[in-house]
Ligand SMILES: [Zn+2]
């Protein structure tokens with residue numbers, strides 16, 4: 105009997121094999137097949153790939169009896185591949201992971217749900233829980249919206265508990281950074297067992313345990329980052345996706361996909377509900393709520409009824425700061441009130457390192473990355489300049505182009521390390537800590553610093569974007585945004601949206617247990633529109649305005665964009681290849697092809713990058729036609745083509 109077998113390799117179709125002596129093979133069976141000179145794991149797929157070529161059909165070697173992938177997952181992999189223009193084989197690879205997953209059997213401790221632990225929901229939470237229930241057990245998307253601190257987590261925990269009690273499986277998706285001990289402890293407190301956690305950095309053995317557990321039905325709950333989407337659940341009953349607006353749900357290298365959109369597709373194929381959770385939803389989700397495609401449940405107040413922090417703007421233009429000073433006297437006076445009460449202050453600055461630029465006072469030299477077309481950031485802690493794209497580290501010293509000596513560098517603009525120095529001089533006895541990826545390379549470090557903040561052992565925290573995430577700091581009552589200037593940041597149509605979400609989330613960190621919390625915005629541009637939106641703190645109004653702008657400009661969600669990035673060692677090669685590809689694509693009906701243009705960051709990791717942007721109506725799945733053209737392309741080996749459906753990053 106001829107059998108289609110998909111192998112976890114670059115191919116977008118299953119190969120045909122002979123079942124040999126194996127009887128009763130069916131879709132989803134996991135097998136070992138000869139492949140080239142080696143053996144490969146494979147899955148019995150849905151359809152034989154038609155072919156005119158004659159080739160020798162090889163025999164399947166053996167069937168692995170312990171596990172089988174269900175039909176829903178096969179359909180999901182097919183759909184995932186078609187939507188993202190990624191090969192089926194590579195998507196299967198994400199699902200199968202390590203080959204030993206299927207062979208080496210791991211022992212598993214079963215979760216014991218403690219149904220006795222009761223949490224008191226307030227009125228608003230009860231109402232939301234009721235609404236989520238009423239949306240039903242079949243496929244539907246609902247948005248659970250509520251300001252930071254309104255108790256959304258407990259509402260969906262209750263829902264999860266119900267679904268688990270009915271014997272079905274649940275997947276909770278979180279952005280990677282949220283998978284902290286703090287969250288885990290909260291979970292254990294509620295459910296009475298320790299959750300299985302899945303993300304890119306867990307060990308191979310843990311992965312294997314989870315993989316086998318969900319496939320055999322012995323494990324019913326997984327909390328995971330985006331890659332957990334492709335875990336082979338046997339009997340999935342609910343997906344919850346927390347912080348649905350978080351841009352890190354977009355996987356930006358390897359196979360490019362948006363985990364939120366893929367999670368919705370998986371729920372649809374499994375015919376189960378999915379709850380999206382957010383304080384300020386993404387524009388796409390908000391639009392789907394408005395057009396009634398998604399259900400909506402809203403928590404209005406903060407759980408404990410403490411008000412959101414008061415906002416204050418400090419005009420740096422009038423603050424007469426010295427050239428190497430970035431904190432205004434007025435700011436210092438305000439934060440002193442909090443420090444004296446032994447309450448915490450957070451300085452927020454989304455810039456790692458010490459200074460974004462060093463410029464030579466004599467010749468004007470700036471360090472440019474040798475691999476990328478961006479400037480290097482100075483990190484004082486290691487006395488090196490680092491490229492935030494490729495990670496290269498470079499020494500500061502350089503022979504000056506004009507003076508006979510080395511360049512005489514001056515720092516421009518602050519990074520978190522500079523703010524640390526400035527604060528340490530003013531508050532030498534205070535315990536000050538930086539919370540940025542450079543200082544939190546290990547998970548234990550993150551957990552230990554979070555514990556210290558929770559216990560109020562740190563007086564002043566200096567944090568990047570990382571700190572805005574869902575942590576609960578009881579003693580944090582004052583936040584200083586060091587540099588609230590929103591002009592010309594990034595190459596991204598979502599910049600404003602992201603800022604609104606970021607600052608909404610950030611301000612929610614303060615005053616969880618206080619009536620007198622404060623957020624200070626230091627700025628050179630107090631009249632800036634985005635800053636006004638941030639201050640107004642009326643996300644609905646902002647989202648509505650933004651939707652109107654997108655509609656007028658025919659941008660998503662009112663159209664579909666696909667971005668093609670052509671990269672190569674030579675700028676001419678990549679440009680020419682992009683022109684060739686454009687020629688082929690223009691044959692597609694109802695597809696607009698913009699470009700080619702040089703990418704805003706033209707060179708990354710020594711590769712020159714040229715972009716094409718495809719735009720079509722969002723009603724038709726244009727990927728099918730684009731996919732056909734791309735599959736028939738003959739591209740030179742010197743060229744790399746990356747496809748990004750629904751791009752977020754335009755750099
Ligand atoms: Zn670089």
Ligand SMILES: [Zn+2]
Nearest residue numbers: 464467504511
């Ligand atoms: Zn110089």
